[in-house]
Amino acid sequence: MLVWPVGRLACGLLGIGNEGYRMIATQYDGKVLTEVAGFSLNQLVAGYGSPIYLYDAALIRQRCQDLKAFETVRFAQKACSNLSILGLLKQQGVVVDAVSAGEILRALAVGYSPTSDPPEIVYTSDIFDREALEMVAEHRLHCNLGSPDMIEQLAAVQPGAEITLRINPGFGHGHSQKTNTGGPQSKHGIWHEQLPECLERAAACGLTVVGLHMHIGSGTDLEHLAQVCQAMDQCARMVGPSLKTISAGGGLPTVYRAGQSGMDLAAYYQLWDEVRGGLEATFGHSVHLELEPGRYLVAESGYLLTEIRAVKRMGDNLFYLVDAGFNNLARPILYGAYHPMAICPAPGRAAGPNQDVVVGGPLCESGDIFTQEDGGVVSRRSLPGAEVGDLLVIGCTGAYGSVMASNYNSKPLAAEILLDEGQLRIIRRRQPLEEMIASERSVWEATEPAAALR
Numbered sequence: 001m002l003v004w005p006v007g008r009l010a011c012g013l014l015g016i017g018n019e020g021y022r023m024i025a026t027q028y029d030g031k032v033l034t035e036v037a038g039f040s041l042n043q044l045v046a047g048y049g050s051p052i053y054l055y056d057a058a059l060i061r062q063r064c065q066d067l068k069a070f071e072t073v074r075f076a077q078k079a080c081s082n083l084s085i086l087g088l089l090k091q092q093g094v095v096v097d098a099v100s101a102g103e104i105l106r107a108l109a110v111g112y113s114p115t116s117d118p119p120e121i122v123y124t125s126d127i128f129d130r131e132a133l134e135m136v137a138e139h140r141l142h143c144n145l146g147s148p149d150m151i152e153q154l155a156a157v158q159p160g161a162e163i164t165l166r167i168n169p170g171f172g173h174g175h176s177q178k179t180n181t182g183g184p185q186s187k188h189g190i191w192h193e194q195l196p197e198c199l200e201r202a203a204a205c206g207l208t209v210v211g212l213h214m215h216i217g218s219g220t221d222l223e224h225l226a227q228v229c230q231a232m233d234q235c236a237r238m239v240g241p242s243l244k245t246i247s248a249g250g251g252l253p254t255v256y257r258a259g260q261s262g263m264d265l266a267a268y269y270q271l272w273d274e275v276r277g278g279l280e281a282t283f284g285h286s287v288h289l290e291l292e293p294g295r296y297l298v299a300e301s302g303y304l305l306t307e308i309r310a311v312k313r314m315g316d317n318l319f320y321l322v323d324a325g326f327n328n329l330a331r332p333i334l335y336g337a338y339h340p341m342a343i344c345p346a347p348g349r350a351a352g353p354n355q356d357v358v359v360g361g362p363l364c365e366s367g368d369i370f371t372q373e374d375g376g377v378v379s380r381r382s383l384p385g386a387e388v389g390d391l392l393v394i395g396c397t398g399a400y401g402s403v404m405a406s407n408y409n410s411k412p413l414a415a416e417i418l419l420d421e422g423q424l425r426i427i428r429r430r431q432p433l434e435e436m437i438a439s440e441r442s443v444w445e446a447t448e449p450a451a452a453l454r
């Protein structure tokens with residue numbers, strides 16, 4: 001890991017303290033932004049190329065602090081699973097979930113213990129693929145089962161295990177239909193009416209249900225999350241006193257744009273604490289409360305830096321074309337997701353007055369547009385006047401940004417950099433082009449092109 005110590009260039013745009021951070025996206029959206037965490041964005045791109053993902057470590061720590069009331073905060077690492085991000089969260093006392101063999105490997109690689117109590121790693125999925133089941137068995141991981149068939153599959157490799165059941169309470173909600181994980185259209189979890197049958201199946205094969213988990217969707221709100229409490233209470237009473245842990249899942253919203261409101265965390269905690277207290281009184285023992293956020297902990301810490309490589313007009317639309325595309329950040333094309341954007345003018349240049357622009361990437365695909373709404377409708381964004389060589393900063397990209405990147409159009413994965421107290425750390429190097437094709441081979445190598453034509 002490279003470490004490049006740099007003095008803080010400025011005290012930073014973002015205020016310390018919860019309120020300052022709450023405003024984060026709206027502070028720079030549509031404006032000029034030249035630094036993150038005291039680092040000059042132009043210097044970063046001069047040193048490391050474009051595009052790059054940046055993460056502000058202080059902001060991740062702050063988000064962990066916000067959730068201190070919850071006994072266990074379990075990071076849904078699918079949101080951002082870089083080893084250094086996991087390590088940073090581990091330092092903050094946050095544990096992890098894993099949804100695949102690869103995520104188990106990541107958790108083990110940063111030193112999470114597979115057999116602690118409460119478990120530092122929980123495998124949460126709706127299936128065991130064979131590779132994941134092997135790793136679960138090898139490390140005796142605690143599992144949160146999202147399908148009834150997983151009960152017997154786990155019992156076969158981990159007889160006598162304690163398990164958690166993920167329940168679909170019959171309703172869900174998310175920022176997009178694609179991130180709604182509850183209700184009859186969702187593939188996630190065990191349908192609530194099937195809980196009694198699953199308890200019998202678990203007992204029949206010698207497993208003990210010690211946990212219940214509900215996650216109704218990603219990017220939802222307090223109103224919908226609050227409904228989960230009642231559903232959890234009912235299901236928990238069906239399980240009875242073997243229950244040791246309830247998990248409220250993730251889904252805590254992040255403010256991406258003006259007009260969105262954050263979440264009243266104290267009110268949310270209180271709702272769950274009441275459910276927990278009621279269960280403790282009934283069962284006569286303590287009940288552990290878990291939260292499983294992904295986005296909340298990391299979204300705002302991330303910025304995608306990308307260089308403007310062309311400015312052109314198409315009829316009434318002015319386009320800024322940048323060197324990052326949906327291969328780097330897929331949320332706009334997948335969900336019509338809104339990300340705050342700012343311009344960092346090249347050294348010695350000043351930004352022009354704001355204008356309405358469409359922002360697109362380099363890919364050979366019309367959908368490669370960062371300013372789009374659900375359904376692919378192209379929209380315009382008011383951004384400072386910019387020229388080729390200026391940077392576009394796409395904010396709130398720490399969650400579901402780099403982890404959803406691809407090699408489409410044979411573009412390499414971007415570098416990731418962690419900015420922390422004046423230190424810059426490369427936490428993933430840019431993927432070399434050769435590495436991108438290293439696992440492929442041409443079966444025609446032996447064939448002379450000329451011979452093939454004959």
Ligand code: LLP
Nearest residue numbers: 076215218219250251252292293294295400
């Ligand atoms: N727990 C479970 C079981 C989950 O499936 C998820 C997210 C989380 C927790 C964390 O949810 P969060 O707190 O991050 O909302 N790619 C989409 C989000 C997909 C979420 C998948 N599961 C996006 O970019 O919005």
